[in-house]
Amino acid sequence: MDILHVTNTDIISDSRILKEIESIAAANSEYNVIGIGIAQKYECNKNILKNIRLYSLDIKSIKYKSLPKIVKKILETFELYFKIIIFTNKSKIKPNIIHCHDALVLLLGVILKIKNKAKLIYDAHELESQKNGTRKFQSKIVIIIEKIAWRYIDYLITVSPSIEKWYKKKYGRKNSDVIFNSPIYIENNLSNDKSYLRKKYDIPINNKIYIYIGILGIGRGVELLLELFKNKIKNAHIVFLGYGELKNMVLKVSESYDNIHIHDAVPHEDVISIARSADVGLCFIENVSLSDYYCLPNKLFEYVFSGLPVLASNFPDITMVVNKYNLGKCCDINKESIYKAILDMEQMEELPKIENKNLYDLSWKAQEKKLLKLYEYLQLSRITEEI
DSSP states (O other), rough: OEEEESSSSSSSTTTHHHHHHHHHHHHOOEEEEEEEEOOSSSEEEEETTTTEEEEEEOGGGOTTSSSSSHHHHHHHHHHHHHHHHHHHHHTTOOOOOEEESSGGGGHHHHHHHHHHTTTEEEEEESSSGGTTOOHHHHHHHHHHHHHHGGOOOOOESSSSSHHHHHHHHOOOOOOOEEEOOOOOOGGGOOOOOOOHHHHHHHHOTTOOOEEEEEESTTTSHHHHHHHHHHHTHHHHEEEEEEEETTTTHHHHHTTTTTEEEOOOOOOOGGGHHHHHSSSSEEEEOSSSSSHHTTTHHHHHHHTTTTOOOOOEEOOOOHHHHHHHOOOOEESSSHHHHHHHHHHHHOOOOSSOOOGGGGGGGGGGHHHHHHHHHHHHHHHHHHHHHHO
């Protein structure tokens, strides 16, 4: 059976897509998995690993920096559609299942579904029409795309229960499942040096280390955390691990305050090893969009499988997971609430213990099981229709 994954991102470096592709290919040697995305370095890459083929296409309109963003995005999308259709024709790729990642390639998925009489999966990595930074015009376009495509979608995948409910309420009933963006948990990675961050930044043993992992950008609580650790929290240290528009600001502040540190971004597979040498993971997302409010961010799972308790945003799905599995505390995203939550953590004689053996439902193994089950369902329904 041929399976095609399509995305408007660089498929070579998209960890969620790669996890799904590798899980599907490993489950059945008769699954031929092809992934097509955009080359971020303007070159075409072809990686072959057993029954996996990954292609990154050169989209020339990405280079048109002088165009308005919306015009540039439209050109990129049309060029991507055109090149994927040409590429699949020339390569004689006739998928039985098409797995679309995010809304921009959804209509392409519909075209390829009709052309190949295939099954179509819509994998919404966020609440696509309600993302942070999405303008009203862009949101309306995404909603139109999803409405047109909805009747052609055979299975919906979302990343949180609230997003799944939103889609069904908005467009109607659909076979669906929630697949968390959990990290792949490798037992051997847990032998790393738990004093790594203390040694690197010369942090005293009696001072807790709070770690922030992820994008250093607006809407992530970065500025609030900097203010607190500059002015109010003196006996604890914070380490920022990531990249983004606020990186230079964090770097500048870290040069003036001994308890604020910034770590260079690292490969995804090294994140858990570094996180394990901290004491508490900070998972703060601001309520700047409905997608953010309903999110279950991958860094929450990275902290958990690093064995760290968390301080997290008091949002519905995050709070549900944190409370259900006793992962730490949630609070509102303002200076006073975060300060109080950190003080509570500081006053604990012993932090909550995170036991991986109790977290199977959150693990990638559990997500993989759901993913493979839906693929088996689609394969069976395809075969049944052909009889």
